[in-house]
Amino acid sequence: MVIQERLQTKVSKTCDVLVCGGGFAGISAALAAARMGSRVVLLEREYMLGGLGTAGLITIYLPLCDGMGRQVSFGIAEELLRLSISMGWEAKYPENWLDSDDPAGRNENTKRFQVRYNAQLFAMLAEELLLKEGVEILYGTYAVSAARENDKIQAVIVENKSGRQAICAKSYVDATGDCDIAHFAGAPTANFKQGNILAAWYYFANETGYNLQPLGASDVPDSERASSKKQVKLLVDRRFTGLDGEEISQLVCLSHKATMADIQKKRMDNAAVMPVTLATIPQLRMTRKIVGEYELKESERHTHFADSVGMVSNWKKRGPVYEVPFGTLYNKTVKNLIVAGRCTSVDETMWDVMRVIPCCAVTGQAAGTAAAMTDDFNGLEIEKLQDELQKQGVILHESEL
Ligand SMILES: Cc1cc2nc3c(=O)[nH]c(=O)nc-3n(C[C@H](O)[C@H](O)[C@H](O)COP(=O)(O)OP(=O)(O)OC[C@H]3O[C@@H](n4cnc5c(N)ncnc54)[C@H](O)[C@@H]3O)c2cc1C
Structure with missing residues (x-):
């Protein structure tokens, strides 16, 4: 059965850059675009x-x-890494990066430049920063569709407490993690073939304080499975696309069940153990990505790309460096749409590298800066974007390190 709806949707807001999704990619994109002088709206379905x-x-x-x-x-x-620990950090602290200028203390045997931070503090600090930079944040706002006119998005359709509305912008950043806006606008996208394993990361408290319990360790990409001796201990014998409402609800229930079982087990040894937070968004690593003008491959380590917009490393291995081509962030079929974060154009093995927080911040900054400069990403003069990014402190090529 089909319900025929007749919709006339009011335009509630206009801006220069609409960033959809307020994860690390969206925060970075909104910050970059606002600092370029754009009127930026950031919409986020959570609070x-x-x-x-x-x-x-x-x-x-x-x-x-x-x-x-x-x-x-x-x-x-x-900047976001430093912000995340500006009021204290959790667990290990890389003093060789944060407190020292001595390059000798940084080599293949020393700590890597990574931190653990407090989620709640970071959320409030990021909000404060974006508001200070003039970004308008719309919480509780779900992007549900995109109105497209020829080869451009005319508006993103959203729903929140005020009902259904349209937001019009010159350019749009898809930082939903799931490539929702590209999908709604009819840009080519591809789904994660391997499927996600169940994760159930949570925090618990005991006499010594509160602790992160990461249940459901990282997966081994299909491409590495045959050659890898690594075994993944699955919480449940099932994989998830992350793109179906019912399936995501089942994933959340299974994740709660795994958390409860783990808590009960811990409490048998220590009755003081109590869960203190549950994730309020599903812990999905990879779902849908754009099919970009270029697809970055994991094998393209140490490759010079003339259109690089920044660099990322490999969290799993010491050594590899990847320049990120601008072509991984857009598809020319929808001229005023750019993506950032865990839905950029990479091969399946690179996806597992590119999805992590620092990489999302790198692509967010490039996407936000580009979105402030043009409403036609295919026509953007890449050298001008690169000049801007360099002014912002980004190093583009490995040869410049
Ligand atoms: C179990 C697990 C372990 C991981 N471990 C690590 C780790 O140790 N370190 C690390 O760096 N990374 C890790 N990652 C990966 C990393 O956390 C994420 O890939 C990264 O944070 C993604 O950032 P993002 O901004 O691209 O997307 P997201 O964080 O997914 O943000 C997208 C935002 O958009 C919002 N949104 C989505 N759809 C809509 C819509 N239609 N309308 C409005 N809003 C919408 C969401 O609410 C969300 O806030 C892990 C991931 C998982 C699942």
């Missing part, structure tokens, strides 16, 4: 910023360095 990195309780800011002693991700990626 806090940070996405998986706060509401999802994933509080490990993976490395900005290559593991061999060189920092490779700069700009907002570093």
Whole structure:
């Protein structure tokens, strides 16, 4: 059965740049666009910023360095890392990066430039920063559709307490993590083939304080499975696309069940153990991505890309450095749409590298800066974007390190 709806949707807001999704990618994009002088609206379906990195309780800011002693991700990626621990950190602290200028203390045997932070503090600090930079934040606002006219998005349709409305912008940043806006606008996208394993990261308290319990360790990509001796201990024998409402609800219930079982087990040894937070967004690593003008491959380590917009490292291995081509952030079929975060155009193995927080901040800064400069990403003069990013402190090429 189909219900025929007749909709006339009021335009409630206009702006220069509409950033959809307030995870690390969206925060970075909104910050970059606002600092370029754009009127920016950031919409977020939850009531806090940070996405998986706060509401999802994933509080490990993976490395900005290559593991061999060189920092490779700069700009907002570093600013957000420092912001995340500006009121204190959790667990290990990389003093060789944060308190020392001595390069000798940074090599293949020393700590990598990564931190653990408090989710709630970061969410409030990020909000404060964005408001200070003039970003308008719309919480509780779900993007549900996109109105497209020819090869441009005319409006993103949203729903919140005020009902259904349209927001019009010159350019749009899809930082939903799931590539929702690209999907709604009819840009080519691809789904994660392997499927997500169940994760159930939560915090518990005991006599010594509160502790992160990461249940459901990282997966081994299909491409590495045959050659890898690594075994993944699954919480449930099932995989999840993360793109179906019913399936996501089942995933959340299974995640709660795994948390409860773990808590009960811990409480048998120590009755003081209590859960203190549950994730309020589903812990999905990879779901849907844009099919961009370029697809970055994991094998393209140490490759020079003329259109690089920044660099990322590999959190799993010391050594690899990847320049991020601008072509991974857009598809020319929808001219005024750019993506950032865990839905950029990469191959399946690179996806597992590119989805993590520092990489999301790197692509967010590039996308937000570009969105402030143009409403036609295919026509953007890449050198001008690169000049801007360099002024913001981003290093574009490995040869410049
Ligand atoms: C179990 C697990 C462990 C991980 N471990 C680590 C780790 O140790 N370190 C690390 O750095 N990374 C880790 N990651 C990956 C990392 O947390 C995320 O990939 C990264 O935070 C993604 O950032 P993002 O901004 O691209 O997307 P998200 O954090 O997913 O943010 C997207 C935001 O958009 C909002 N949104 C989505 N759809 C809509 C819509 N239609 N309308 C409005 N708002 C919308 C969401 O509410 C969310 O706030 C892990 C991920 C998982 C699941």
